[in-house]
Amino acid sequence: MTAAFRTRYELSPAQARRVTAEFLAAHPTPRGRFVCAVAGPDTPLADVGRALERQVFQHTFGNDAAVMAAEYGPYEANSLFFLVIDRRRGVPAGVARMIESTGRGVKTIDDAPEHIGVDVETILAAHGMDGGLVWDCATLAVLPKYRGGRSSLIVSSMLYRTFLVIGRRRGIRHAVSMLDRGAYRNIGLMGTPLEPLAGSGPFAYLGSPENRAVYMDFPAIAPAVAAQAAVHRRAGRLRLSALRPSGLRRMLTRRVAATVSERVGTGKDIDELIVVPV
Template structure:
């Protein structure tokens, strides 16, 4: 069993610095590198344990998910997990991570867990979205460390994670994605243009410390075109936009502009793809 959830701060620093100081990797797109780098790391790579440590650091204070809970919940899926780990080149430390679990049917956590919460069997869920016998990517976790949240860094770190999922999933030829999202994350993903469908028509429920969670389905091939359309709609160049713009008064048009820019950036990969690499 991986010890990543209890990885010490010193071990995290050494692992990240060793990767950053190692041989250069070919990014998805040539360009000027930025402060943040996203590394796609399979289970067994040292950065996978860094991803696990980031998950625990974020989820323990937020939802009470300590190392024991994380081990219990994700242990059965470790060998099917890959991690997108965002590294800060300036500090040599992680900024955030996403875990993707790949498999068919209840080999992925969302499909395995959902029946106990939504009253639908695994077979009903798979048939509802045409997933029977198909590879599924479970967008299992998204964790951004507190010091990287907010306007200055948060949008870049989260945009890198979402762009990496879209690009890596497309390159792998995967059509189907599932995810458990709390109400805030669901609202944010809808606003940047992701079409998310309730899994087998399900309603929200409590899950792993979150009082309002949704089990959702999405098509990976739709991510880029949908975000492209959403960016245009938010800027007033297209049809009606999806989601609700937060804020009041002058904050509302500002939030709309920010959402449009984020959707466009993730859809095009501008300033992002040159900072996404595969670990070896």
């Protein structure tokens, strides 16, 4: 479906700041540096999200505004944006886009046959997608300044948790996505149960040399991620092996992963920071 409204992938910093400032003034939250707003496709916040998508994807994969508009234009009207805003700086920090349909009509399933050699009917049958609502996790982009240190954990964790909270409210049954190597590794480490779409392997896609098409049983995600927190916590306990540099790194990685999995799986310290504007 083509959007009946004008979408923008090029916003100036001043324009983005104005839109985010208007949102923050209208939706003050009781605490926290960050807030995650849920925005429909025809809202000013959605354009802030699109501009952030374009900025990150152009830097990482070379996808400029024209490429983004061509690739996502057919799905704009069915898109929902999660936008994490840095309240201290008054700027967007990260964004995720969901495309909603009932199997056909989401980008991952529409694009997959060309890359994995399996037709749409076979893909849908392989995962029992027989009419329930499907979310395509179409994009997830975090600005570089929010990828290091503590802020990187909270920004990405808020995007993942909002996906689970809002998806549950909307009755989502299935989720699919195209994941580059880094995203596939990080989301898998969090405990998300990922299945290769129709048994497919990696392939090049939209500037990513190693991409995977994946399926997720949506109701199973939150319990699996919450359970993974305990697994990481046990693996992150102090042992003699941690005296070696490599052991120390693994221990610290597990402890960080435990925090992320707990936040995403349970909503600890995050759920009250998710705002759905009326």
